[in-house]
Amino acid sequence: MLYPELFKQLEAVRWNMDRDIPWDQFDASRLSEEQAQTIKMNAITEWAALPATEMFLRDNRDDSDFSAFMSVWFFEEQKHSLVLMEYLRRFRPDLVPTEEELHEVRFEFDPAPALETLMLHFCGEIRLNHWYRRAAEWHTEPVIKAIYETLARDEARHGGAYLRYMKRAIGRFGDEAKAAFAKVGVLMASARRTAQALHPTNLHVNAKLFPRDTVQSRLPNPEWLERWLDQQIKFDAVWETKVVERILHNMSLLMERSFQSVQELNRFRKELSARLAAAGRAEGGAPQPA
Template identity: 90%
Template sequence: MLYPELFKQLEAVRWNMDTDIPWDKFDASRLTEDQARTIKMNAITEWSALPATEMFLRDNRDDSDFSAFMSVWFFEEQKHSLVLMEYLRRFRPDLVPTEQELHEVRFDFDPAPALETLMLHFCGEIRLNHWYRRASEWHTEPVIKAIYETLARDEARHGGAYLRYMKRAMQKFGDEAKAAFAKVGVLMASARRTAQALHPTNLHVNAKLFPRDTIQSRLPDPEWLEKWLDTQIQFDAVWENKVVERILHNMSLLMDRSFASVQELNRFRKEMAARVAAATGVVVPLASS
């Protein structure tokens, strides 16, 4: 089991909201209205760990090890929402999310293949780590800068934990896991070819609720994410390339094969899909041609 070791590792570096956040360094003159409003949107977005955890537990009922790890992931992700709300409670109480605004992002996700979902969230942690690092640079108020730095480190650790479960899945499922991870890896490393930000909170997950079936679509300001990325934290091509490089680097380590580009990963995906089809007689859907 991975859960006992991961619990111990994450417990050892867990930060304390009262003593590890420099609340006394708050400088009201360095917090703009736009910055304060983005903190509210991030707080609500982080609350979506609740429906994500419900999805993980439902779709991994046969995996008690991973399900137990969800207790750690869920705690730390909800803590992210809580620390952002605590910041607003202390310094901008008019912007604290209401319970209804938080509850709005709790809805059922359609069932999906567990291996693909695991890879999706692994890539999501990489992307969020980079988003929060950039957010910390964009913010000018010292306390929120420190908070985003703290959250970014957590997201990186979560990505590392997911990677451990991906390695275990490859030992258990072989080419099936490789095909699933490569398929989603190609999708998540191809953000420059899409009109939307490729993160789990911005993907459609409930056909019956479409188009209000993404986390972002259910925020008080559904257009917030694109503005935050494009004009506020300015998550440009340089930063997007950092995300792609991390995905390709980790896929190279995972598959013991070098992927210098998304195109090389895509060729590997086709190879794995063909091997799974040959072995099982089941054709694996292609993410792209």
């Protein structure tokens, strides 16, 4: 089991909201209105760890180890929402999200393949780590800068934990796991080709609720994310390249094969699909989709 070791590792570096956030350094003159509004939107977005956890527990009922790890991930992600709300409670109480606004992002996600969902959230942690690092640079108020730096480190550690479960999955499921990870890796490393930010909170997850079936679509300001990325924190091509490089680096480690580009990863994905299809034919089963 991975859960006991991961619990100890994350427990050893867990930060305390009262002691480790420099609340006494707050400088009201360095917090703009637009910055404060983005903190509210991020607080609500982080609350979506609740429905994500419900999804993980539902779709991993046969995996008690990973489900137990969700207790740590869920606690730390909800703490992210809480510390952002605490910041607003102290310094901009008029912007504290209401319970109704928070509850709006708790909705059911459609069932999805567990391996693909694992990879999706692994990539999401990498992307969020970079978003928060950039947000810390953009903000000018010292306390919120420190908070975003703290959250970024958490997201990096969560990505590392997901990577451990992905490595375990390859040991158990072989090419099936590799194919699932490569498929989602190609998607999540291709953000420059899409009109929207590729993160779990911005993907459609409930067909019956479409188009209000993304976390971002259910926020008080559904358009805030694109503006935050493009105009405020300026998450440009340089930063996007850093995300892609981290995804490819980790895929290289995981697959024990070097990927220098998304195109190379996609060729590997096609190799895996062909191999699985051939195996399916050999066993008299239906070919696997490419």
